[in-house]
Amino acid sequence: MRIAVVGGGISGLVAAYRLRTLLGPDADLLVLDRSDRVGGILYTGELAGEPVDLGAEAFVGRRPEVPELLRELGLESQLVIPAGLRPLVWSGGAAHPLPEGTLMGIPANAESMRGLVDAATLARIAAEPERPLTWEPGSDTDVYGLVADRFGAQVAERSVDPLLGGVYAGSSRSIGVRAALPTLAAALDNGAPSLTTAVRAALPPPSNAPVFGGIRDGYRTLLDALAARSEAKFVTATPGTRLARGLRGWVVDPIGAVDAVVLATPAPVTARLLGGVAPAAAAELAGVELSSSVVVALAVPRETALPQNSGILVATGEPLRAKAFTLSSRKWPHLAHRETALVRASFGKFGDDAALSWPDAELVTAAAEDLATVTGVPIAPSAAVVQRWPGGLAQYAPGHPARIAAVEAEVAALDGLAVAGAYLHGVGVPACVASGTAAAQRIAAR
Numbered sequence: 001m002r003i004a005v006v007g008g009g010i011s012g013l014v015a016a017y018r019l020r021t022l023l024g025p026d027a028d029l030l031v032l033d034r035s036d037r038v039g040g041i042l043y044t045g046e047l048a049g050e051p052v053d054l055g056a057e058a059f060v061g062r063r064p065e066v067p068e069l070l071r072e073l074g075l076e077s078q079l080v081i082p083a084g085l086r087p088l089v090w091s092g093g094a095a096h097p098l099p100e101g102t103l104m105g106i107p108a109n110a111e112s113m114r115g116l117v118d119a120a121t122l123a124r125i126a127a128e129p130e131r132p133l134t135w136e137p138g139s140d141t142d143v144y145g146l147v148a149d150r151f152g153a154q155v156a157e158r159s160v161d162p163l164l165g166g167v168y169a170g171s172s173r174s175i176g177v178r179a180a181l182p183t184l185a186a187a188l189d190n191g192a193p194s195l196t197t198a199v200r201a202a203l204p205p206p207s208n209a210p211v212f213g214g215i216r217d218g219y220r221t222l223l224d225a226l227a228a229r230s231e232a233k234f235v236t237a238t239p240g241t242r243l244a245r246g247l248r249g250w251v252v253d254p255i256g257a258v259d260a261v262v263l264a265t266p267a268p269v270t271a272r273l274l275g276g277v278a279p280a281a282a283a284e285l286a287g288v289e290l291s292s293s294v295v296v297a298l299a300v301p302r303e304t305a306l307p308q309n310s311g312i313l314v315a316t317g318e319p320l321r322a323k324a325f326t327l328s329s330r331k332w333p334h335l336a337h338r339e340t341a342l343v344r345a346s347f348g349k350f351g352d353d354a355a356l357s358w359p360d361a362e363l364v365t366a367a368a369e370d371l372a373t374v375t376g377v378p379i380a381p382s383a384a385v386v387q388r389w390p391g392g393l394a395q396y397a398p399g400h401p402a403r404i405a406a407v408e409a410e411v412a413a414l415d416g417l418a419v420a421g422a423y424l425h426g427v428g429v430p431a432c433v434a435s436g437t438a439a440a441q442r443i444a445a446r
């Protein structure tokens, strides 16, 4: 079999690696990417002579996909876990502990919001169970619409937005309840009489397992292993990559005839590629919007008195340019021994991509100034690196799961074609690994 994987991000690389394990050494695998670097949004660069992840820097540790993959590849010694420090939220010009016991920032009681929201909002949360809730089972809405209506705008902007900003580079206004909070949608579908009750039903059981995991030498270690073990041929795509039906399978321009194809490209590219072969799916995917962001990694003197927290998230409406900081040397014990302390600042979210066009020097200055503001300590970076991610994250808008179900149904009817990627069933790396695996299984099962 000759198989093309279009897109060499984590979704495509996992698909290629799984195809190799499922089909054996005779399969002719080609990975086509418009970039000459594999990994897509996963990119380990260098700062002060040491590796630093400039895209994703972690993964949800309670999902099994990444630890299992690392074990399978003999990389289990690369698995690291955070120190367990909590993040702060910058709101109203002050740092607050990130509320605990919430569902993506949505509280299960008023007490968890104390200090972050005003007294009127606390009273509104406490009284919420007494207000009748109308929810049409199976319906969807943006997270802001639900949370602001039940608990008030402060909860959405100060508690929910900082967390959704971290996952999607979006906000409660751009993200739908059903995709981002499926257990909450299920509790509401099941007739929860209030949002408070629904959040309580939807919260995961308490666990001492680490929430996040990471990779000691950066994601590059995983990407390199997947690329090598896939034994695929890597081809740099021309801007006009095209997909069409062939006599015995598919034709992918510029590599020619293949028996099967995995499309592991971002939603708009997949929409274009599917245009001639699955027009309804293409139209659905063309409606998936993207957000852009910029990561600025700073090396600062070790003795800088950064707070003992994993990071600082910024609430909506604060007069800062940065949206979040990861205090990497505090968050990750394996980074704490470095000669300089490492901080990652993030800029940009859905609807605000101005930072993409700022010069590097301006971004570094903004990162250092805003970090000084939120920590209250002078910041003097000794080195910095800037990474832009235009269109890096899909927005899971209201109706997203139904949209994706329609796409997958149309693609499932086409023999030898599969899709994978961060716009399908979650933007996180574990979900991408799962989607690459599922795509490979579908092709191999032919």
Ligand SMILES: Cc1cc2nc3c(=O)[nH]c(=O)nc-3n(C[C@H](O)[C@H](O)[C@H](O)COP(=O)(O)OP(=O)(O)OC[C@H]3O[C@@H](n4cnc5c(N)ncnc54)[C@H](O)[C@@H]3O)c2cc1C
Pocket (backbone or CB within 6 Å): 006, 007, 008, 009, 010, 011, 012, 032, 033, 034, 035, 038, 039, 040, 041, 042, 054, 055, 056, 057, 058, 059, 060, 237, 239, 241, 264, 265, 266, 269, 293, 295, 389, 392, 393, 420, 421, 422, 423, 427, 428, 429, 430, 432
């Ligand atoms: C700043 C940032 C931080 C993040 N942090 C985390 C985190 O800490 N934890 C986490 O779990 N997730 C995180 N994510 C999300 C996660 O990194 C991504 O969702 C995931 O890496 C996407 O993988 P992918 O393979 O689906 O897509 P991509 O990585 O986007 O790969 C798609 C590939 O398709 C290629 N391509 C595009 N057009 C064409 C074409 N025409 N022809 C051929 N190839 C093409 C691209 O070059 C790219 O290599 C973060 C995302 C961003 C932007």
